[in-house]
């Protein structure tokens with residue numbers, strides 16, 4: 001979580017210094033969701049993200065230097081400089097993307113879950129028991145692809161976690177103004193899918209829910225719809241002046257900061273001292289600073305490479 005937060009703060013700094021281009025959507029405030037879900041999974045499981053994807057990539061194990069280099073458009077980036085902020089991808093870390101269109105990842109993740117099941121049951125590959133985590137927002141849950149995919153995933157009992165990061169807003173559209181049923185997890189019922197609501201500012205609560213969902217998926221019992229109640233601490237993107245959300249609302253959620261909450265819990269339970277937590281901050285700051293140095297020093301993609309990867313080689 002500290003890596004995610006520190007990385008995103010550094011992104012904001014680099015964006016305003018003109019080091020990266022296009023839209024950049026930061027994840028500050030939502031770290032407990034990515035960490036709680038992904039750390040309950042295996043490294044060979046699949047993760048599918050949205051345009052708010054930097055921290056999902058980091059949680060999936062993509063090194064910070066590769067993510068930062070991608071944001072700088074450099075050849076050493078995880079998408080070799082072709083993707084940028086919204087199109088992070090790593091075959092090595094089973095990160096399926098990075099998608100600019102709202103809800104675009106949902107069918108891709110559903111397909112990933114389908115191939116695990118198909119390889120295992122039809123092709124007889126015993127080791128093909130990977131689970132997929134599909135992250136998306138409250139706004140995306142009103143898109144048709146969500147409903148089509150829930151239907152098929154339930155029908156085929158696919159090994160997938162649909163993780164809705166309900167941060168109350170879709171750009172400037174408040175969730176309660178856009179959704180006929182504001183409790184998104186309730187929508188699982190219509191498809192015979194287990195739906196769970198969890199405090200998305202509490203990493204241990206998210207992890208507990210994720211563990212159960214992963215076990216269900218791995219055992220062939222099908223998908224889970226997890227609604228994590230969370231909040232983004234910054235504007236929709238770095239181009240958003242964030243004038244639509246009230247000061248009171250923001251302040252309410254700042255007090256529930258998932259990193260501060262876990263730190264307080266760890267100190268109270270004698271699991272760590274303040275000095276040890278400070279050491280983590282210092283170490284992570286070093287990782288992020290090194291990622292920037294790496295990105296700055298890396299070469300631009302070679303123009304002769306431009307046509308690679310447009311079609312499968």
Ligand SMILES: Cc1ncc(C[n+]2csc(CCOP(=O)(O)OP(=O)(O)O)c2C)c(N)n1
Pocket residue numbers: 052100101102136137138139140141167169170171236
């Ligand atoms: C298909 C499509 N429609 C509209 C947009 C413009 N758009 C970008 S982000 C966004 C809001 C999505 O909100 P949500 O799913 O809650 O995710 P969050 O940004 O809150 O993480 C919209 C409407 C888009 N990118 N794709």
Ligand SMILES: [Mg+2]
Pocket residue numbers: 137138139165166167168169170171
């Ligand atoms: Mg949202």
